[in-house]
Amino acid sequence: MKTSTTSTTYEVILKTAYRLFAEHGFDKASMAIIAKEIGISKPALYYHFKSKEAIIDVLFDEICKSVTFANFFSIKQYSKDNFEEKLIADGLSIIQSQTEDEHYSRIMHQYQALGYRNPKYMQKLIESLDGFTTGFHELLRHGVSIGAIKDGDTLAHAQMLTMIIDGVDNFMTYGFQYRYDKIWAKTVKAIVRGE
Missing domain, CATH: 1.10.10.60 (Homeodomain-like)
Structure with missing residues (x-):
């Protein structure tokens, strides 16, 4: 923060x-x-x-505002020529921000645990993840409309991207030294290229 x-x-x-x-x-x-x-x-x-x-409560609201889809991805900046590269770079910016903030993952796990006891926190966490799924879905549909990606199951792909972003955060918390940048890039390339 x-x-x-x-x-x-x-x-x-x-x-x-x-x-x-x-x-x-x-x-x-x-x-x-x-x-x-x-x-x-x-x-x-x-x-x-x-x-x-x-x-x-206030901290949670501030954190949720800072990690919205729109803070990392601007659909207007995506073109047919830059789509894959930009999606990789924007996703890596989230991963980088999680890496740079040593407290983010730990405090989010506190809020997740709190969410099991208090539905208002769980609801807000769900809304945040849904915001990413909705944002990725709109972005991928935009990619189809401009011919940057092949038409496919954009909703499933959007859910996959959301799961990876959330999973990276969870795995970082546990101290796994995975190659998150490579995982993200390979996933994006597979979706964009229809592999």
């Missing part, structure tokens, strides 16, 4: 909580620990957030 160089106290709280939740989990990272880490009093922390649950 990135903040500007002139971060407000509110942003510093979110950034610090993001790291502490990833490192220690939601249960162990208390409001007192967050306040101490930032160097503010607990009342000052409560001025910005009425509870730890409020921080968890």
Whole structure:
């Protein structure tokens, strides 16, 4: 989670909580620990957030906004000449962002675990993945319409791309050193080339 160089106290709280939740989990990272880490009093922390649950909620909304399909893929930028190359590059940018943020995978697993207990988190996670499936489906249909890819089962291919993006995140969390870039590129090439 990135903040500007002139971060407000509110942003510093979110950034610090993001790291502490990833490192220690939601249960162990208390409001007192967050306040101490930032160097503010607990009342000052409560001025910005009425509870730890409020921080968890706001963080989740911010994370979900930052990982939408549209933040990584712009259908308007895809042409017949660049389709395969661009789809590979845009997918790799997601993988790269997951690699660069050492806390992302761990905090997302916290939210997944929370989703099993609280349906509102599970629903938001499902909506996020559905957004990728819908986005990939539109992108692949665009590819068919401009002659960049062969007509095929674009929905199944969109679901496959979504599963790979989600799977990469999960496997990174467990520490697998797979060749994610090659897996993504091979999948895209197989879809685009109709292999």
